[in-house]
Amino acid sequence: MTDISNRVPAALQASEFTGLMSDGPRQGGYGPSTSKPWSSKPYHHPAAAWGAARSVAKVLIKERELFKGSTAMLTMNHPVRGFDCPGCAWPDDNHGVKLDICENGIKHVTWEMTPKRVDREFFAAHTVTELAEWNDYDLEDQGRLTEPMSYDAATDRYVPIGWDDAYTMVGEALRALDSPHAAAFYTSGRLSNEATFMYQLWAREFGTNNVPDCSNMCHEASGRALKASIATGKGTVSLDDWDACTALFVLGVNAASNAPRMLTSLAHAVKRGAQVVHINPMTEAAATRTIVPHEIGQMATFRASDTSTMNVQVRPGGDLALIRGVAKAVFEAEDANPGGGALDHEFLARFTDGFDEYRALVDAATWDELSVQAGVSEEQIRAVAQVYLDSPRSIIAWCLGVTQHEHGVDTVREFSNLLLLRGNIGREGAGPSPIRGHSNVQGNRTCGIDHNPSESFLAALDAECGIVSPRTPGLDTVATIEGMNDGSVKVFVALGGNFVLAAPDTKYTARGLRNCELTVQVSTKLNRSHLVHGRRALILPCLGRTERDEQASGVQGVSAEDAMSNVQLSMGKKKPASPHLRSELAILGGMARATLPDSATPWEEYVADYDLVRDSMSRVLPGFEGFNELVRQPMGFRIPQPARERIFLTPSGRAEFSHAPVPNAIPDDADVLVLQTMRSHDQWNTTIYSADDRYRGIKNLRELVFMNADDMRARGLSEGSFVDVTSTSRDGSTRTLTRYRAITYDLPVGAAAGYMPEMNALVGAADYSTQSDQPLMKNIQVRIAAAQ
Ligand SMILES: Nc1nc2c(c(=O)[nH]1)N[C@H]1C(S)=C(S)[C@@H](COP(=O)(O)OP(=O)(O)OC[C@H]3O[C@@H](n4cnc5c(=O)[nH]c(N)nc54)[C@H](O)[C@@H]3O)O[C@H]1N2
Numbered sequence: 001m002t003d004i005s006n007r008v009p010a011a012l013q014a015s016e017f018t019g020l021m022s023d024g025p026r027q028g029g030y031g032p033s034t035s036k037p038w039s040s041k042p043y044h045h046p047a048a049a050w051g052a053a054r055s056v057a058k059v060l061i062k063e064r065e066l067f068k069g070s071t072a073m074l075t076m077n078h079p080v081r082g083f084d085c086p087g088c089a090w091p092d093d094n095h096g097v098k099l100d101i102c103e104n105g106i107k108h109v110t111w112e113m114t115p116k117r118v119d120r121e122f123f124a125a126h127t128v129t130e131l132a133e134w135n136d137y138d139l140e141d142q143g144r145l146t147e148p149m150s151y152d153a154a155t156d157r158y159v160p161i162g163w164d165d166a167y168t169m170v171g172e173a174l175r176a177l178d179s180p181h182a183a184a185f186y187t188s189g190r191l192s193n194e195a196t197f198m199y200q201l202w203a204r205e206f207g208t209n210n211v212p213d214c215s216n217m218c219h220e221a222s223g224r225a226l227k228a229s230i231a232t233g234k235g236t237v238s239l240d241d242w243d244a245c246t247a248l249f250v251l252g253v254n255a256a257s258n259a260p261r262m263l264t265s266l267a268h269a270v271k272r273g274a275q276v277v278h279i280n281p282m283t284e285a286a287a288t289r290t291i292v293p294h295e296i297g298q299m300a301t302f303r304a305s306d307t308s309t310m311n312v313q314v315r316p317g318g319d320l321a322l323i324r325g326v327a328k329a330v331f332e333a334e335d336a337n338p339g340g341g342a343l344d345h346e347f348l349a350r351f352t353d354g355f356d357e358y359r360a361l362v363d364a365a366t367w368d369e370l371s372v373q374a375g376v377s378e379e380q381i382r383a384v385a386q387v388y389l390d391s392p393r394s395i396i397a398w399c400l401g402v403t404q405h406e407h408g409v410d411t412v413r414e415f416s417n418l419l420l421l422r423g424n425i426g427r428e429g430a431g432p433s434p435i436r437g438h439s440n441v442q443g444n445r446t447c448g449i450d451h452n453p454s455e456s457f458l459a460a461l462d463a464e465c466g467i468v469s470p471r472t473p474g475l476d477t478v479a480t481i482e483g484m485n486d487g488s489v490k491v492f493v494a495l496g497g498n499f500v501l502a503a504p505d506t507k508y509t510a511r512g513l514r515n516c517e518l519t520v521q522v523s524t525k526l527n528r529s530h531l532v533h534g535r536r537a538l539i540l541p542c543l544g545r546t547e548r549d550e551q552a553s554g555v556q557g558v559s560a561e562d563a564m565s566n567v568q569l570s571m572g573k574k575k576p577a578s579p580h581l582r583s584e585l586a587i588l589g590g591m592a593r594a595t596l597p598d599s600a601t602p603w604e605e606y607v608a609d610y611d612l613v614r615d616s617m618s619r620v621l622p623g624f625e626g627f628n629e630l631v632r633q634p635m636g637f638r639i640p641q642p643a644r645e646r647i648f649l650t651p652s653g654r655a656e657f658s659h660a661p662v663p664n665a666i667p668d669d670a671d672v673l674v675l676q677t678m679r680s681h682d683q684w685n686t687t688i689y690s691a692d693d694r695y696r697g698i699k700n701l702r703e704l705v706f707m708n709a710d711d712m713r714a715r716g717l718s719e720g721s722f723v724d725v726t727s728t729s730r731d732g733s734t735r736t737l738t739r740y741r742a743i744t745y746d747l748p749v750g751a752a753a754g755y756m757p758e759m760n761a762l763v764g765a766a767d768y769s770t771q772s773d774q775p776l777m778k779n780i781q782v783r784i785a786a787a788q
Pocket residue numbers: 087088104218251252253254255257258259279280281282284314315316317318319399400401402405436437438676677678679680681683684685686778
C-alpha cells in the first residue's frame with residue numbers, strides 16, 4: 001500500500017505553503033470552532049416544524065438582518081417581482097403559493113445579505129499565510145467582498161486593483177498561453193443563463209471547450225443516462241405531474257435539508273392517497289413526517305403530515321439491483337396474468353427499443369443475487385414492486401445517493417427501464433425526475449456549459465456569433481485537476497463556487513491550483529479557493545442574486561432554469577453590498593474584451609442591455625425562440641421537451657432499454673466499509689452555517705463518522721470514540737483523517753457516512769466513475785479503527 005506522500009511532492013507536504021489549514025488537531029475540519037460539548041440524540045419531531053422557524057430566526061438575528069431579511073423573503077420566488085431563491089433548484093409552486101420559501105433558502109439568502117464586509121483594510125491586515133490557518137467558517141463569516149483584489153507575492157497579501165487592470169491581467173495571461181486548451185473555465189451552478197451564455201462564448205471564441213462545472217460532480221450521471229435512454233439530459237416531469245402521480249419513488253435524497261420545498265409535495269402526495277416510497281441507506285427526516293413549510297396553521301397547531309408510506313434501507317450502491325428486482329416482479333406479474341396490465345404492451349411496441357434483451361437479462365438475475373446486492377429482502381423488493389404495479393402513474397426521483405457512485409449511469413438507466421415497462425414516460429403524473437442541486441445548474445448545461453457539446457449546439461452558436469468553435473472535447477472537473485497538476489492547465493477561471501473544497505482529493509487539487517500561472521475567482525464571499533491560489537491571483541467580487549443590477553440601459557434581470565425546465569426572470573432589489581461590485585455579465589464582458597480585443601462579439605452592448613444576450617440566445621437554443629417575451633410572462637416558460645411528448649430523438653427514434661449487469665456493491669474485504677460524504681442540515685455545500693445537523697440529532701460536531709452499532713462493536717468502539725478513517729484509492733494510495741468521532745446511526749451493516757467537504761480529503765484523484773467521470777463521493781472504501 002502506498003501513502004499519499006507518493007503523489008504529493010515532499011516539499012509541498014513538509015513546508016511548502018498550500019493555502020489549506022495545516023494538519024493539526026482540527027485536521028480536515030472546516031466548520032466553526034466550538035468549545036461547546038457535542039451531543040447526539042435521535043430526532044423525533046417532524047421535518048420543518050418549529051425547529052426550522054427557530055433556526056431561521058437565529059440566522060436572521062445573527063446577521064442583524066431581521067427586518068430587511070424578512071422583507072426580502074416576501075419577494076423571493078415571487079412570480080413577477082421577485083428574485084429566484086439561490087437555495088436549490090426545486091421549482092416554484094404555480095398554484096398560488098406566493099410565499100414559497102423554506103428554512104434553508106432563507107439561511108442561504110441571508111448569508112448573501114450580511115452587513116459584514118471584507119474590504120481593503122481587511123486584506124492589508126492579514127497575510128494569505130495567516131488567513132490560510134483560519135477555518136472556512138471564519139473566512140466566509142467576514143462578509144461580502146467589496147472590490148477587486150490582486151495577490152502581491154512580495155507582501156503575501158491581496159492588494160486592491162482597478163477593474164480595467166484586472167481585466168488586462170486576465171487577457172494578457174490568456175493570450176500568452178501556447179494553446180487555448182491551457183485554460184479552464186469553471187462554473188458553479190448558480191450562474192444565470194445570460195452569464196452562462198457569455199461565459200461559454202468567451203471560452204469557445206478563445207478556442208477551448210474546457211468548461212468544467214459542478215455538475216461534473218453532481219448530476220453528470222443523470223444527464224448521460226437520460227440522454228442515452230430518452231434523448232434529453234433532464235427529467236421530463238413538472239410540478240403538476242408531482243401533484244398527479246399515484247406513486248413516487250424517492251432515491252438518494254435528503255429532501256428535508258437539501259430541497260425543503262419538496263416536503264410540501266411529499267406531504268400533499270400522501271394526503272391525496274398516493275404512495276411515497278423512500279429508498280435510502282439512511283431514513284432521513286423527509287421519510288417520516290413534516291410540518292408543511294408554508295402552512296402556518298400546521299405550525300401553530302403542531303399538526304404534522306406524513307411524507308412517506310414506505311421506507312427501504314438499501315445498501316450503498318445497491319439501487320440498481322433493487323430496481324431490477326422490481327422489474328423482475330413486474331415480469332412475474334405479467335406471466336401470471338398475460339395482458340393483464342402489468343406491462344404496457346402498446347407503449348413498448350410503439351416507442352421502445354431493446355425490450356427483449358432487457359427481459360432476458362432480468363429473467364437471468366436470481367432473487368438471491370438481487371436481494372444480496374440490494375441489501376434488501378426479496379419480500380421487501382416485492383412490496384416495492386406491488387406499489388409500482390398498483391400505481392397507474394409513477395414518478396422516480398433521485399439525487400446524489402444515486403449519481404455519485406461508479407454505476408450511477410447504469411442505475412439511472414435502470415430507472416428509465418422500469419418506467420418504460422409500464423409506459424410511465426410522456427404522460428401526466430409519470431416520468432423520471434432528477435432532483436437538481438444548485439439553483440441554475442440545469443440552465444448552465446442548457447446554455448452551453450458542456451465540455452463535450454453537441455455538434456448542433458456548436459453549429460448554431462457559430463452561425464449566430466460568427467465564430468468557429470473548437471470541436472475537440474474539453475476538460476471536465478476531474479481532468480482539469482489532472483491538467484493543473486501535470487502543468488498542461490495554466491490559467492484557471494472560476495465563476496462562483498469553491499473549487500478546492502468541492503473537488504475530490506483536497507491536497508492534490510490544492511497542488512494543482514498552486515501550480516497555475518493565474519487563478520481568477522469571481523465570488524461574493526471570501527473562501528478557501530482564494531487562498532489556494534496560482535502564482536498570480538485575482539479575486540473579482542460580483543453582485544449577488546438579491547442585488548439590484550443597473551447597466552447603461554437600466555435595471556437588468558437575469559434568468560434561471562429550475563429542476564423541471566421552467567425558466568423565470570430574477571430581479572434583485574437590494575442595494576449592492578459595495579458600489580465597486582460589478583455584475584457577473586459585466587465582469588465577463590470585461591475579461592472577454594481584454595482577451596479578444598478584435599472580437600466582433602458585441603461584448604459591451606451585451607453588458608449594457610441583457611435583452612441583447614437573450615436575443616442571441618433565442619437564435620441558438622432550441623425552445624428559446626422569443627426568449628425576451630417568454631421570460632417576461634408571469635411564471636416564465638417551460639422549455640419544450642420532445643420526450644415529454646413521446647418523441648424520442650435517439651438514433652433509433654425510440655426510447656432505449658439498457659442492458660447493464662448487476663454491479664457488485666459489496667467490498668471484497670469484510671473489514672472495508674462503504675463511506676458516503678453528504679451535507680449536514682446546516683450547510684450549503686462548502687459553506688458551513690454551524691456544526692449542528694438537526695434532523696440527525698447532532699450538535700456541535702462535524703468531524704464524525706456515522707456507523708452501524710454492529711460495525712462499531714466489531715471494532716471495539718463506543719459512542720463518540722475517536723477513530724482514524726483510512727481510505728484506499730483505486731491506485732493503491734491511502735489517505736487518513738484522524739480523530740473523527742464514531743457515532744451510532746441506523747445504517748446498514750457495512751455502510752458509513754460523514755460530511756463533505758471535510759471528507760473530500762479521502763476521495764483519491766483516481767476515484768471517479770468510468771461511466772460518468774464523477775468522483776465517487778458516495779462510495780469511498782474505508783477502514784475505520786480506534787484512533788492511534
Ligand atoms: N440546504 C442545502 N440545500 C442544498 C445543498 C446544500 O448543501 N444545502 N446542496 C445542493 C446541491 S449542489 C445538491 S446536488 C443537492 C444534494 O442533495 P442530496 O442528494 O440530498 O445531498 P447529500 O447530502 O449528499 O445526500 C445524499 C443522500 O443520498 C443518500 N444515499 C447515499 N448513498 C446512497 C445509495 O447508495 N443509495 C441511495 N438510495 N441513497 C444513498 C444519503 O443517505 C443522503 O440521504 O442539494 C442542493 N440543495
